Amino acid sequence: MIVRILCFLFAVLLTANICNAGVPSSNSNEQAARAFLKEASTKFFEYNDNLAQKQFQMYEDDSDEEAANATYKNFFAKAKLTVEIFEDSKKFDQSKFTDPELKYVFENFKKSPGVFILGEENLSKILQSLTLLEELASDKDIPSYHNKSIDLAFFPDIQEIFAKSNDPAELKYYWKTWRDKNGAWATSYFVKLIKLLKEAAKLNEITPLQLWLDEYNITEMENVMTQMEPFYLQLHGFIRNQLLKKYGDLVIKPKKPIPHHLFEQVLAQTWTSGSIIDDKYPHKDLPPYDEILKQNNYDTLKMFKMADGFYRSMGFNSISEEYWTNHIKMNSNEDEGDCKAMVFDESPNVYLRYCQKMDFRKFLQAHGYMGEVYYAREKIDLPAYYFDSYGLEYPVGEAVILSASTPKHLSSIGLVTQFRFTDEVKMNRLLRMGIHTLLNARVYFVHSKVMADLFAGIVDITDLNKRYWKLMEKYVGVAPPNNRGPDAYDFPFKFYTSLSANGNEQASKFMGEVLGYQIYEKLCEISGQYSKSKESEPINNCDFYGSEKAGEALKKMMRLGSSKPMREVLATIFPENPTVNADSLIKYYTPMKNWLIERNREDNVSVGWRHSKKKISIVTNYDDEELVPLK
Template sequence: MMKARILCALFVGVLTAASICNAAPLNSDEQEARAFLQKASSKMFNYYDKMSQELFDTPTEDVDKILSAVGTILKTAKEYVSIVNDSKQFDYSKFSDPELKRVFKIIRRSADEAVLGDDKFLGMFISLGMLEDLASDKDIPAYRNEQVELAFFPDIQNIFAKSNDPEELKYYWQTWREKNGAWAKGNFLNLVEVLREAAEMNEITPLEFWLNEHNMTEMEHVMMQIQPLYLQLHGFIRNQLNKKYGDLVIKSNGPIPHHLYEQVMAQAWTPGSIIDDMYPHKDLPPFDEILKQNNYDTLKMFKMADKFYQSMGFNSISEEYFASHFKMNKEEDEGDCKAVVFDESPNVYMSYCQKMDFRKFLQAHGYMAEAYYAREKVDLPAYYFDAYGLEYPVGEAVILSASTPKHLNSIGLVTQFRFTDEVKMNRHLRMGIHTLLNVPVNFVHTKVMTDLFAGKVELADLNKHYWKLMDKYVGVSPPLDRDSDAYDFPFKFYIELNENKQASKFMTEVLGYQLYEKLCEISGQYSRSMESESINNCDFYGSKKAGDALKQMMQLGSSKPLREVLSTMFPENPSLNAESLLQYYTPMKSWLIKMNSQDNVNVGWTHSDKKVAAVIINTDDEN
């Protein structure tokens, strides 16, 4: 997956680097500018289609074919070079049409970090690749068995999902960071420098460049909204861990040590979680086995996801299109492999892994949102084709619908299983733990970088600042004192760091629930005034009205500012807020308050007593 991004980035980088030195005379003729844009859009789509096809056809682990793909891609570079060059012939500041000005700004900014030229731009993606290798390198000696070396993913993650030994978990938490700290810090510092320099060359501040369309004020507001529920969940989790491990491992009134917090997240959907004594995992439907019994394979999962969108009135994807544009990537089957979607034009390609389980079944519904979103933008020019990442919360909303007992029963997967109130609460609590533990962590990962680029914190103090934010917003502390050589960000912090992926995940999670509730209302499945109905079992499958509402938003792409696009779904309040998420987890909150009251749990936490030193930054680290 990383190799595909590097190839794509290399192509754009070489093209853009060649365009920087254009010295053509400026032109302020708006009619000529519109004619240029029409031709430019056609060229851009042609470029994207060629690139997507090339990357789709290239095995990600075949080095020779990767190098060949780079050569083939570079041969088509002249089309994009002309777009970037020719756009600089126009002085859009003199245009009277504000929309025309906006388009030229979009085109000028489309290069992002590529304005730095080949060496630095490719160096950035090498750093990203190095950071992704932190997950796959088998360089961690096994606990009490140094002859065996493990990778963070899937080896150590599987241990966190199964182990109930806090010392083993602390060992892996500490050893992974000690083994990879210098490597992570060096590549991280390189990325920070590249992003700052790219912002300067794009004539905007590093903070604007980093945040893009994300709004920290809205994100802060969401954190305030979820705080009462999160405090109850945090208190419950800490109390359960304290019962399990005792005061010497976790204090009854303090923050949760990070290795135990990660354990709870990893065990949300596995046997042995903190709720297993009350709601055993074995009482849930055996979804993986049910899929096998119903003769599912990976392609059938995507076909079922495709039917969901068809049921809402979207034009179906033909068998021929599936055969030529969707393929199984047999080389990426280790662990939780992700699909790779090329959706920069309506001509979508998707490469997916061969792993087949219930989680992949649901993820397929999310991936298909990317495909259908791209197809709905078929009438847009290339410079409006970006959709602010809204395809991901749309996919999240569909996943929420597709995972309901109502939907699973309607497609014949759980007809022999009875969803009692206990089973429903079992599912509900596990969903809540997964969601409400990830949302504040994604916020902290976003805020620590935002504060860095806003000049509120220096690089040397970043690790201390990270733990300060984790203490304040998440109630989590390091499991032991951290010295000046530590850089303690977890692996997920580094994933697609240049694209501010953590902010996108935050938005996806929160907005996904907003879209889910709105689509449930539009389909007539639920409204807050329907006291007898629960949003937790709403399924908008088959609702043409819900499909029409989605199409109206999808078809806009980025032709309007983000808030105007969202206003098609939320005319009263097109901003990010947690009301729908909180409404969804109302039963969980009531249950948590009851359990915490029974055990006399004091919600909230005292500050961490762990010491965190500043990181020593020298010139060699920064270069």
């Protein structure tokens, strides 16, 4: 109950006199209520434009410490004002409104100030817990497997080892050592965070689950998992058999869950040579995308310009050169690793900072980031209280990435004109995409489900690690490589780095993946590139670049923002069935599914898994001392 509501609440009015000026003398006065909302919306956009400019600039002019202090200061200011506005909004009696739209706005407006109700001291503890949990991944505190005098961080050092190493003992060492080293710390900060979020829910008079899930529906997500299950069982069986052939039955058992350190290796090596599918479809047979970009004189700016061109080809209004100069910049930090772009899009006046790193993955990601920019620009006529978009900018970006990554598109823009996409190359690409998508989607769901179970009171904090492994076994077919003791919280580093005071990023990623394929299929149909009713080119090579009809369909949805409930917004593009489902994802990967079924049959591979006998203890060993508030 945070992101959508607080889009308006947390930064609308900056001074007490503005809040007070908007309160009517009569609660039944709808005209005064509209004036209040109009003035608040104007102030929101003015403030957010000013804040976005400061944030946009601070990463260039300020040190990391100065930038962090400024971010904390802004966060606390927003929190204070959010609570003030929330209290002010109670002075309107919406039961006396006759205008349905006004009722709709105030029903959302008055619901909750979210975590901001906790006050600055407890908010600082939330920020500190989140910061310390993120640092568990970046701290260099793990002795090297080959040289104990060298200390490594899980990200990026150990993650890079998982992407290259084929030594299961080495991978198991890093998996276990990082968790043993950080388990007690992770548990302590995590427990503090959960306690504070539960306290915020209590003060808001809502359940912790309502606070955490917001618009997401865990039952709907479970239905998607059920749809995917037959396909996933075939993929799991294939992966386990490939690992068995690679490492032998002393490392992996043919009918048991996959050890988690090998599961993480499979994910990390999806797009590298030496992966589990290389004996079927070698990585070297794929186009050398990174080298092709260099040969075509690409730099980071050109990648974003090409992504921008995709949206312009669909009829979106062009971004001016002045906008590119003053609103879109490259980060100046030389040591960025695998950094993410930053989009400041809480008003139509969007800002974007991108990374210096230039490779094919960043080329595709640029299409997603530009989708956020165009989504915000399409909402230019909406007031602030309708400006949120339920996170739908992310699946829109995923849909465009699917189109931009097709052999058809890459050939049409002249990027791979010298490379022939044979059926073998297309299946090579599809298998790697499918492994990345299906494995990650299952993990995103488990991370969402275990938190939902915790906040719903289904499981206690001390039993959470046991619940986590039960769900990992049930939905992913994965088990820990060794017994887990009473100081173990075994979430991977990406779980901790995705935690937020403002929402559930793992659920957002899950929904973004699945909805992205749904939007992709619909835009393929609208553009005439794919048809359900007749033989046509496989959907996984559909490219809706240049289709203004597809662009109009997107713009129609984008322009609604949150002016209607989420299902009604989705109905503009899925009028026949505005639900989240796995139909489009499964259809996209049907050739892969058929290949897996045939391959598993030929290799006499059994699918499914028996129960793991690894022991998971109740968590009891953690330090629950109070955190010192941030200054």
